[in-house]
Amino acid sequence: MDLVDVFKKKKIGDKVEIEGWIRNNRDQKEFGFIDFSDGTCFNSLQLVYDNKLSNFDEVCHYHVGSSIIARGKLVKSNGKQAMELKIEEIELVGDAPADYPIQAKRHTMEFLRSVSYMRGRTRTFQAVFRVRSVAAFAIHDYFQKNNYLYAMTPLITGTDCEGSNQMFKVSTFDFNDIPVDKDGKVDFSKDLFSKQVYITGSGQLHGEAMAMSFKKIYTFGPTFRTENSNTKVHANEFWMIEPEIAFCDLNGLMDIEEDMLKYVVSYVLEHCSDEINFFDSFVEKGLREKLEKLVKSEFVRITHKEAIDLLKKSKKKFEFEPSYDEDLAKEHEKYITEHFNGPVFIKDWPKDIKAWYMKVNEDGKTCAAVDLEVPGAGEIMGGSEREIDLKVLDKRIKEKNVKKESIEWFLNLRRFGGCYHSGFGLGFERLLMYLTGMENIRDVIPFPRTPGNCDY
């Protein structure tokens, strides 16, 4: 049975059969202890064996990392756990020879990335990827409970949302033998979709279409950017959640963002308590308190102008001078969340530094965009009310060099029963880094894709 069910459903005196892996094996003359885990929960179980076993000598030599099946009776333990398993029968399923890379010692994150396909067997990654799974479910749960439709928007696309220079090209061509037309240019009519296509950097435009049919929708899927950045926060493949809500303005959007984030954090605190305690002890001191505080706090709402006023008034010496026309630097975000001692929505940004689809405010200078800044992580979500005025859109598209022919269909959504609506994007890995305290995006994705790295 699954170890998580042993802990949940079984009691001292019960007999159980379990299958899993050896974390550690310490044998003494007449008995030994195996630290056993099967990956279905964070905690491991101690297995106790003694020389009454017919295969005692063999068991003493089971290697770390080996898979086993064990049968026995749960008995009271004097260790950390309330119970341990007194082994009656144990058999080896798969050996892990001595060159098994993940031994019972401390490994660096860098080393573990080099064996990413096995690092899930360490305690740290047991905790990280379980939080990942539970948080993903919490997100689905939140939206489904609140009448949202899960919209699976396409990944292969000819539509230009964030700029096609940031999108991977997708093709069935043999790159050593690309068909060309009579002018020597690539003949995309010969490719599978009869034109050049990409893998998307955002499901937003398709999400908007779905919101115009289902009122409240969310996407949750993989997303791609070609950025050649080797930082701790960039990956070329990551997961995004992009809700889109018809008949919702910027204030309504902030209500939803706050409500959703609190729901997901509460859910993880409740369902991953052991994992959060582990991170709190070994990865980010104070993590639990940070998360519990977020759930209880009321998020502040200020404009970009008010944020800059605040930074200027602070008299603090910043590396980057705060400006009414520019984005906030990390140091600014930090100052603001510390000043308010909690999460802060910053809204009404200078339109020139924001995307073409964001609604231009009446002042003609700012747009109805909002970023949520949280203590310790900075920007965690970005959203906006969407521009629905076709004339304004036309101008913005030109300013931002968007290929209009690729979004004609999208513009039709404004012509036929359009309505004010808003949406936001939440980078799932950014949320996970916030939830776990892990500092590198490579360590919250099972198989990270970064420039030069696609080995597994």
Add this chain to the structure above:
Amino acid sequence: MDLVDVFKKKKIGDKVEIEGWIRNNRDQKEFGFIDFSDGTCFNSLQLVYDNKLSNFDEVCHYHVGSSIIARGKLVKSNGKQAMELKIEEIELVGDAPADYPIQAKRHTMEFLRSVSYMRGRTRTFQAVFRVRSVAAFAIHDYFQKNNYLYAMTPLITGTDCEGSNQMFKVSTFDFNDIPVDKDGKVDFSKDLFSKQVYITGSGQLHGEAMAMSFKKIYTFGPTFRTENSNTKVHANEFWMIEPEIAFCDLNGLMDIEEDMLKYVVSYVLEHCSDEINFFDSFVEKGLREKLEKLVKSEFVRITHKEAIDLLKKSKKKFEFEPSYDEDLAKEHEKYITEHFNGPVFIKDWPKDIKAWYMKVNEDGKTCAAVDLEVPGAGEIMGGSEREIDLKVLDKRIKEKNVKKESIEWFLNLRRFGGCYHSGFGLGFERLLMYLTGMENIRDVIPFPRTPGNCDY
């Protein structure tokens, strides 16, 4: 408020404000009726207005497809629904001029595909995409309740699972200016990942790695095949669920497949009752009975050999002669599910027609693969116990021309604490066609991708 909540939480006499779209507007001299929907549930609400409204004349001319906000009081209805809304105030948010493509009449599926970004506003696609969303949640719910980890396996990959000739190539190169080496061959070292990469046709190999850490995992995400097939059941982008379970043999796998499918079907029957009734009336007569029967049935388990025996003994004239060495044709599947009058697992297939990663049985001729055939849809899931003997794997890889260097890491899973394990793949769209009775895969995907079609 959302219309679904009006139906669930409000009663006659309550005042409500709703936002949504006009499905139909029939005005008479002194009053009129709007068929109103907001996309949060299948049923629409009738809005009744009369000439006491200050904007009565205007309201009479609201077009089909327009978005509106309406306030009023719920009153008893003599129509199909128990309630209707007596309008006190109504305002137009977004007009839908007379060239709005989706008028209140019957449209062909072909036509609706040509405006796929708006077809969600029809009753059929309201039903289809809500079932899609609810079924997706049911799948997550099933696996999370049963201790599975949601494993988000990578889409960009250099690993060859199903054969790289079926995978799309992914690149950051400008196709008109691809860098070449001194021999004139494409220089992939200059691409973002420093080698040629693909978007995956299966998360299985990475899923197996995760199962070796977490025992029970499932993937659920988009998948790609380059097949140039214009059939009703092929799309180039579709969603797959790929569970993988350590310490699980073929019988255990069939237990899981059966249990999961029944759970998902029950969940949809319970949560999409209106949608199922609609499909039952207008798309596939007898659909509800078919689904209810599946939930109650016990799935039969036979071998491929037994299936062929049965077909041969039937004396029926098949277009394709049944053969012990070959796959089953659609007509064979149909005969078998009709013979048993319910779902049938067919296991132990000739190894030569199955994938390299499936466990070869002791007879050396068959492999521990299993397909689930259901009445009316044929094969709906395919799975196997996985080969873990490295010598056998080596031979199979050679036979099937798999690039060994791309899966060296995967083979390591057998060297370090490997164990018997099994997994299956469920094509999400195939499940949806079964659940809704829709006959074309293009009509269960919001934005389908098929050869030559990537317009939106």
